[in-house]
Amino acid sequence: MKRMSAEHQNSINKSKEKIAKPVLLAVLIAFFALFPLFVRSPYYLHILSLTFIYTVAAVSLRTITISGQFPLAHGAFMGIGAYLSALMAKFWGWLPLLCIPLSALATAVIGMLVGFLFSRLRSLHYAVGSLFFGIGVIYIIYAFPCTGGYTGMMGIPRLFQTADKMTYYYFFLVLALISIVALYRFEFSHIGTILKAIAQSHLVASSVGINEAWYRILVNGVGCFFVGLIGAGYAHYNMAMSPTAFNFMATLWLCMYVLIGGINSFAGPIIGTFFLFLLPEFVRDLQEYSPYFSALLLLIVIFFMPRGLVSLPALLKSYFLKRGEGERISNVSGS
Amino acid sequence: MGLLFNTVINSLILSSMYILAALGFAFLFNMLRIFNLAHGAIYMIGGYIGYYFIVELGMNHWLALLLTTLLVAAFGMFLERFLFRRLKGDFNLNIMACVFVAVILQTTVNIIVGDKTMAIPSFAEGVFRTALFSVSYERLVTFAAGLFLLGAIIWFVNKTRIGLQMQAIAQHRDGAILQGIDINRVSAVAFALGCALAAIAGIFLGAYLRLSPYMGDLMLTKVVIIFMLAGAGSITGILITGLILGTLSSVLPVFISGAASDAVIIAIVIIILLIRPQGFFGYQVEM
Amino acid sequence: MKRAVFIGMLWLLLAFLFAAGCAEQAEAPEGPKSPESSVETLRVGGIFALTGFWNAAFDNSIMKMLDEAAIYINEHGGIKVGDTQYMIEIVYEDTESNFDGTASAANRLVYEKEVDFIIGPAEHFTPAATPVTEPAGVLLFPGWYNVVPDEIDANTPYTFGTCQGSLPHGMAVIKSMRRDYPDIKKIAFLSPDDGAIPYIIPHVEKVLKEEGFEPVGDLIPFPNETEDFNPFVARILDLGDEVEAVFVEKSPGPAAVGNITKGLREAGKDYPIFCGSPISVADIATVAGLEAAEGIRTPIATRNDPEMPPVAAELARRITEKYGEDFPLSYQSAISLFVLKEAIEAAQSLDPTVVRDTLESMERIDTIYGPGVLCGEETFGIKHIISHPLPVQILKDGKPSPGGWIEIGYIP
Known part of the structure; x- marks a missing residue:
């Protein structure tokens, strides 16, 4: 009897969760969709647009990591997408809306080529190999005069005719939603399962007939496609960019967004970006002291939420539950 | 002839400093599997502390070098005891901790001294001239000090008890622990040594080039390149790859114009890594 | 023990966020002042690198000089439009030494702080700010120009090279x-x-x-x-x-x-x-x-320098008093601020478009470095460059010594 009720309770909890998650998602999406109607300040729309951009970059970075490889060139791939699209639009005069998907495809191809080249490398060797590739991309951008070199590229055509921030806000919101949904479907598809199997043991995976090198190349292509897409959008939104936005430090902060949110959960990079990207903007008034806040957030996560910010609700729950239990026990022993 | 000799001396000095910094990085990775992204920041802070001792307090250069080394080594032990030991070898958390340390150090230095142009005065004044070539005493002193320190490190690792314990841990961590090696003590020494080596490189290059709060970022990439080419677990490999990188980065810009020379260096590094993923002398790291 | 640390940390974070919020709120009410008084505040944006490489390289000394220039102008009655005296308050935003930060800073100044005039950024960051300032019709006086396309040209009608860039x-x-x-x-x-x-x-x-x-x-x-x-x-x-x-x-x-x-x-x-x-x-x-x-x-x-114009010499004296003999004298953005003052007073309006039209119609304008001329149609495609004399410094006998002032003249 007792057991049955427990099971019943369990199923209620599960069905609660089943309802709660979509409701939460719908509320969040509605919040962001209606946000410009309440907050008219273009500054906040600009900051949120940038947050959407980096969210997609962080989520696509995590998608590559589910195959057990940790690329340190993701910022550089964002730069590849951005520079390709900007060059096409600026020098060939193509429509930016056409350049963005084209450069995303090109980035995916380059990503797969790099994945193919580096398919022999694993774990740390892969990470550092891609790190060197990322540094190389920046030096190549420096070396070619058409990219504007160190000074940066400017005069990139605008995405739309208007400079109105709301248009761009909705564009990036929709682009981010599409990308995140696509990456979510990818992760929980058949291929995603295979990738997770490869991450656990590439030897076992290949022994059951999985062409693990091919799948690792594929996931590189998928991740790079989306980061190229969002990078190209970024280029036509900002209209000017310099290679420093895509260098090793930029990649490292992307990794921090993923790690601080929680690398083992799909929502991790999204939450991580919203915290770690928005925090410095909120404390902008403190000027040169603002990096301390990012560092503080890192420290808190390191010590108290080693599984990332996504584990915060569970941690709080267990913390309060434990305290309640502790009190009860002490009451019992006291009486 | 003078040109050739100068280029050779220059590449040797750069190499010796790169090697010192890379050795510190390698100690931490080989023993504790910590990919120390804060190494560049510690190198930078070493330079600034040295500057403070030499210029602000007017100390003798060598005394300042000794004090800075001790101070930064103590800082390394502090980091190990209160930050890294608590993370129990979790790779991702270690990376985050390194970024934390780097951000704190860089921001603090930027706030305190950011606007000033600083360079540590030369270790030795004057120029040594012969008919064929001329080279400043500063370069010779830097080079000699680099060589001496390298010798000392190699002696320490191969001949002292704690150095041998370090090698044992680098080869097989669990096996070493089973033999009764106190891993905490050895890690503390490794941290102290790693940070101290970075600081020494920071002081010498701060005198040879100049100081800037962001000089660590460039050094970090060079250190990672040297370490990966040498391979995990190898100490002597670093001597050779450091020499290769120092030579490349001081010779290539003479022949290739502008930013392209950096691209060529990194291309060479990638090709070597593709041919020998484990580096010249290392083993494949499984994590 | 660990739990206590955790709670302490949370409180600390909350306190920080609260303090940050307070700082923002404390600043906010300063903007609108009572309209009866004839002394008002004019907020001028300043985009400079407060963090990152360029802070150490140039921007710190430029900002200190800009502060002194603002104090000097305020002491001498501010900017006079009609009967009203406008006291200058410079609102700084950080470029973080990169393009992203510059764009964010420009957005914040234009839309959050609602300034109409922006001084800076120095170095090569101008193209990241102009896509924000141009559509909003905000006047931008960068601290430097590199003579590259799309920096200052026919597409940037609200941007003026008020201080000399790399070519001069x-x-x-x-x-x-x-x-x-x-x-x-x-x-x-x-x-x-x-x-x-x-x-x-x-x-x-x-x-x-x-x-x-x-x-x-x-x-x-x-x-x-x-x-x-x-x-x-x-x-x-x-x-x-x-x-x-x-x-x-x-x-x-x-x-x-x-x-x-x-x-x-x-x-x-x-x-x-x-x-x-x-x-x-x-x-x-x-x-x-x-x-x-x-x-x-x-x-x-x-x-x-005995040849130095009087206002510049006064600013140099003040900088030396505050920051010592070794602090570099970077006048770039201070010159821009004085140009802004001249232009607003000539236009007798605070509307950026009117100020721009007035500035465009002026052939010559007095800067703190001496007489300046508007020029640059051929090189830049727009007559928005103010050319003025420049000083040269030489290290003589181990001391920085004046090397005379050079007339740059009309840049085609």
């Missing part, structure tokens, strides 16, 4: 070299490989030719992030004994020109070296050593 600074130091060394012909020519080479070098080469200098061999480009300059010293030495002087067109901070000087002196060469970046020669001497840097010249103002 280069011209100043070249002309001063010619005046002091009439016999030198052959020079070695270096420039940072920063993407501006295809655009600015032809202009500089033209000036060199006009003044009778002749570069030996090709231009020697060095990467912007170079640490070790010995390979480039080797390339200068490789040019042979023909070389009579070395010209570094631009230097990202004192390190580049300082290390080149150090290397050349070590090799026993005692050419005159001149650099087109406004870097204090004292800073170069810090990197290169006092003896080695002797005779080096850069286009920057010097303390106690």
Whole structure:
């Protein structure tokens, strides 16, 4: 009897969760969709647009990591997408809306080529190999005069005719939603399962007939496609960019967004970006002291939420539950 | 002839400093599997502390070098005891901790001294001239000090008890622990040594080039390149790859114009890594 | 124990966020003041690198001088429009030494702080700010220009090169070299490989030719992030004994020109070296050593220069009092602020469009560096450049000494 009720309770909890998650998602999406109607300040729309951009970059970075490889060139791939699209639009005069998907495809191809080249490398060797590739991309951008070199590229055509921030806000919101949904479907598809199997043991995976090198190349292509897409959008939104936005430090902060949110959960990079990207903007008034806040957030996560910010609700729950239990026990022993 | 000799001396000095910094990085990775992204920041802070001792307090250069080394080594032990030991070898958390340390150090230095142009005065004044070539005493002193320190490190690792314990841990961590090696003590020494080596490189290059709060970022990439080419677990490999990188980065810009020379260096590094993923002398790291 | 630390940390974080919020709120009510008084506040935006590489390289000294300029203007009655006196308050935002940060700073100034006039950014960050300021109709007076396309051109009608950029600074130091060394012909020519080479070098080469200098061999480009300059010293030495002087067109901070000087002196060469970046020669001497840097010249103002115009001299006196003898005098953005004052007073309006039209219609304008002219249609495609005289500094007997003022004249 007792057991049955427990099971019943369990199923209620599960069905609660089943309802709660979509409701939460719908509320969040509605919040962001209606946000410009309440907050008219273009500054906040600009900051949120940038947050959407980096969210997609962080989520696509995590998608590559589910195959057990940790690329340190993701910022550089964002730069590849951005520079390709900007060059096409600026020098060939193509429509930016056409350049963005084209450069995303090109980035995916380059990503797969790099994945193919580096398919022999694993774990740390892969990470550092891609790190060197990322540094190389920046030096190549420096070396070619058409990219504007160190000074940066400017005069990139605008995405739309208007400079109105709301248009761009909705564009990036929709682009981010599409990308995140696509990456979510990818992760929980058949291929995603295979990738997770490869991450656990590439030897076992290949022994059951999985062409693990091919799948690792594929996931590189998928991740790079989306980061190229969002990078190209970024280029036509900002209209000017310099290679420093895509260098090793930029990649490292992307990794921090993923790690601080929680690398083992799909929502991790999204939450991580919203915290770690928005925090410095909120404390902008403190000027040169603002990096301390990012560092503080890192420290808190390191010590108290080693599984990332996504584990915060569970941690709080267990913390309060434990305290309640502790009190009860002490009451019992006291009486 | 003078040109050739100068280029050779220059590449040797750069190499010796790169090697010192890379050795510190390698100690931490080989023993504790910590990919120390804060190494560049510690190198930078070493330079600034040295500057403070030499210029602000007017100390003798060598005394300042000794004090800075001790101070930064103590800082390394502090980091190990209160930050890294608590993370129990979790790779991702270690990376985050390194970024934390780097951000704190860089921001603090930027706030305190950011606007000033600083360079540590030369270790030795004057120029040594012969008919064929001329080279400043500063370069010779830097080079000699680099060589001496390298010798000392190699002696320490191969001949002292704690150095041998370090090698044992680098080869097989669990096996070493089973033999009764106190891993905490050895890690503390490794941290102290790693940070101290970075600081020494920071002081010498701060005198040879100049100081800037962001000089660590460039050094970090060079250190990672040297370490990966040498391979995990190898100490002597670093001597050779450091020499290769120092030579490349001081010779290539003479022949290739502008930013392209950096691209060529990194291309060479990638090709070597593709041919020998484990580096010249290392083993494949499984994590 | 661990739990207590956790709770403490949370409280700490909350306290920080609260403090940050308070700081913002405390600032907010200052904007609108009671309309009866005839003294009001004019907020002027300032986009500078408060963090990152460029803060150390240039921006810190530029900002300090801009602060002094604002105090000076306020002491002398502020900006007068009709009967109202406007006191200047400069609102700084951080570029973080990158394009992203510059764009965010511009957005924040334009939309959050709602300023109509922005001074800065210095260096090459202007193109990240103009896509924000132009559509909003905010006047932008950058602290530097590199003469590259899309920086200041026909598409940026609200942007003015109010202080001189890289080309005029280069011209100043070249002309001063010619005046002091009439016999030198052959020079070695270096420039940072920063993407501006295809655009600015032809202009500089033209000036060199006009003044009778002749570069030996090709231009020697060095990467912007170079640490070790010995390979480039080797390339200068490789040019042979023909070389009579070395010209570094631009230097990202004192390190580049300082290390080149150090290397050349070590090799026993005692050419005159001149650099087109406004870097204090004292800073170069810090990197290169006092003896080695002797005779080096850069286009920057010097303390106690008898030729210095009175307002600039007063600002220099105040900076020296506050920050000491070694602090560089970077007037770039201070000049912009005084130009803004002149333009607003001439227009008798605070509407940026009216101020712009007035500024465009002015042929000459007085700057704190002396009389300036509006020019630049041919080179920039828009007549938005204010050209004024520039000072040159030389390291003589281990001390920064004035090297005279150079008339730049009309830039076509």
